Amino acid sequence: MIRPIVKDVFFLGQKSGPATMQDLSVGQDLMDTLRANQDxxxxxxxxxxxxxxRVIIVNMGILNVVMYNPVIVRKDSPYETEEGCLSLTGVRKTTRYQNIEVEYYDSSWKKRRQKYSGWTxxxxxxxxxxxxxxxx
Ligand SMILES: [Zn+2]
Structure with a gap:
């Protein structure tokens, strides 16, 4: 289901709790909502x-990948960049890392460990x- 985008900074400033298999539908809603905002x-x-x-979705070219309980377990090569966010107006400066390694559960609730670099x-x-x- 396509959901409205939250822009309430107080709500967005709170920490999210662990996801369980009961939250697989949240992943589906993220799929639908990202697709509706993909431009x-x-x-x-x-x-x-x-x-x-703790559920995120990441566009990786033709694929949108949902990650449950993602944890960045390794990172290197910091750089300065600017980012925007659908929940905010404008862009802001931030520090990111060129290479990361992430542990997460996939949509079959299988634990995965994967390396990513650059834009992804x-x-x-x-x-x-x-x-x-x-x-x-
Ligand atoms: Zn954002």
Missing amino acids: RCVGMAANMIGVKK AQIIQHECDHLEGIII
Whole structure:
């Protein structure tokens, strides 16, 4: 289901709790909502559609990948960049890491560990910040 985008900074500033298999429908809603906003959005966290659970979605070219309980377990090569966010207006400066390694549960609730770099890694870092209540 396509959900409205939350722009309430107080709500977005709160930390999200762990996701369980009961939250697989949240992943589906993120799929639908990202697709509806794909022209101006490359990733989302569940709190952006009003759900304070640790679920994110990341556009990886033709694929949109949902990650449950993602944790960045390794990162290197910091750089300065500017980012925007569907929940905010304008862009802001931030520090990201070129290479990261992420542990997460996939849509079959299988635990995965995967390396990412560059643009995809940047989106994952932005969405993982949302789970901590951090908005660029
Ligand atoms: Zn954002």
